[in-house]
Amino acid sequence: MKTIATLGSHCALQILKGAKDEGFETVIITKKSREGLYRRFDFVDNFIAVEHFSEITESAHLARLNELDSILIPHGTLISEVGIKKVENDLSIPFFGSRGILKWEADRDLKERLMKESDFRTPKIFESAEDIDRLTIVKRSGAAGGFGYFLAKDLASFNENMSRLRSAGILQSDEEVQIQEYVVGVPVYFQFFYSKVKNRLELIGIDRRYETNVDGLGRLPAWEQLEMKEGFFPSYLVVGNSPLVLRESLLNYVFEMGEKFVEACTRLVPPGMIGPFCIEGVYNEKGDFIAFEFSGRIVAGTNLYVSGSPYSSLLFDQPVSMGRRIAIEIREGVESGSIGKLLT
Ligand SMILES: Nc1ncnc2c1ncn2[C@@H]1O[C@H](COP(=O)(O)OP(=O)(O)O)[C@@H](O)[C@H]1O
Ligand SMILES: [Mg+2]
Structure with a gap:
């Protein structure tokens, strides 16, 4: 065993x-x-x-x-x-899963390529700060835990924030950043599982994240926010997750998106997607989903559903968390002699 x-x-x-x-x-x-x-x-x-x-x-x-x-x-x-x-x-x-996908998740250019290949709607990327013509989110390249990201609406505010972060020692002088269109709407995180044993894409759960300190800003009146610009550095560090169920009419597109991602992985990242992954983005004012990133492995938002989720309950007659789903896949892989396909 x-x-x-x-x-x-x-x-x-x-x-x-x-x-x-x-x-x-x-x-x-x-x-x-x-x-x-x-x-x-x-x-x-x-x-x-x-x-x-x-x-x-x-x-x-x-x-x-x-x-x-x-x-x-x-x-x-x-x-x-x-x-x-x-x-x-x-x-x-x-x-368990694809080792190969990890670098596609870590590298912003590769990540962008895989999302384009998946035919996702993605936020516009600005190659140069001079081109900024709308609200953007500027992200650091490394795994910064969302700290030191900032919003910029034009070249002047980009430069101002860059020098603020540099003089505070948060950004290194040569550190590369990515400038991405900021999508105003509801951020949503889709927890998928792709079963190689069953050849089936499953939606196991959906969550929202609480990110500090940006999610605290809305609790302050606007006049307090205006006062606190000096010394305030936004951060998107995840501190927790809360559950979300989606309007059912939006679900079809969610599955289409997941399927396209699995297909794109088959083409670009052999041996393709195995097991858990997450697609992360924002529903904009029209209800369109704009994806800003993915994770090619289990995400911590699945901890919400240790005893199953509203979506996993539709697929299984017992409580199935993402952790348990992984174990079921491994067990069925062993039983059917296809475990080799699940490991890298
Ligand atoms: N284009 C965007 N529009 C609006 N919010 C965004 C956008 N991109 C990222 N965010 C917010 O910033 C957070 C961190 O961004 P993300 O791309 O996930 O960075 P990281 O690679 O550090 O996880 C997201 O969880 C989300 O709240
Ligand atoms: Mg993220």
Whole structure:
């Protein structure tokens, strides 16, 4: 019997609970400081304690994971703390999903290309600040956790914000930024699962994110906002998620979008999409969905639905979280002899 492994962070509890529910043994790679947290839960069977997650590529840890016949479930912390290069080159254990997609998610140009190939409506990108002719959001290139992004409506406000952020030490002088049309509307995050076993695209859940400090701005009267410009730096750091159900008439396009993304991945990112991914964007004033990014793996917003969501309940007769959905796929892959297609 195989063991399901993941790093102790992000959505680990949901993943391992789902694995246990499907009859797997579980192993967590946890920081020593958090081992106590994970010991509170009966569904965590084995522990590998580290000081830093990047130690996971050390041979002793890999040997233990392989001895347990582990399949690793990747999530955001694997990418942010271990890094794509190490995940691609040094992590010699079976990996659920596509390793290849990770770099398409991390690189803004590749990301843009895959979204265009998917035929998504996307915000206009401004190659030069001189061309800014509407409200834009200016994003830093690295994984900045949404800190140091700002809004600019023209060249002057772009330059003003750039120098403000540089003199505050938030932006490095040579740091590249991306200038993107700002879409006013409702930000929505679609949690999809593509099953290779069933050849089926599933919508597992939908969420909204609470991002600090921008989501706090609306709680202030306009006159207070006007006063606080000095020393105020917007941030889009996610602090939590809340559930959302969509108007049913909008759902058809959501599935079309997911299907097109899966097809684009088949063409550009072999062996194609496997398992969870997320499409992220804003519904504008006309109710059109404008996608600003995707994640090619499980997102933490799925933690809302440990006991199933309004959408997963339509597909399964039992509560199915994204974590459990992954475990079902692995179990069915093993049973049907197609597990090889799910691992990279
Ligand atoms: N084009 C846009 N229009 C409106 N809001 C946006 C746009 N792009 C991003 N945002 C907001 O900024 C947040 C962070 O942007 P995102 O592209 O997801 O950056 P990151 O790569 O750091 O996750 C989003 O979650 C959303 O709230
Ligand atoms: Mg994002």
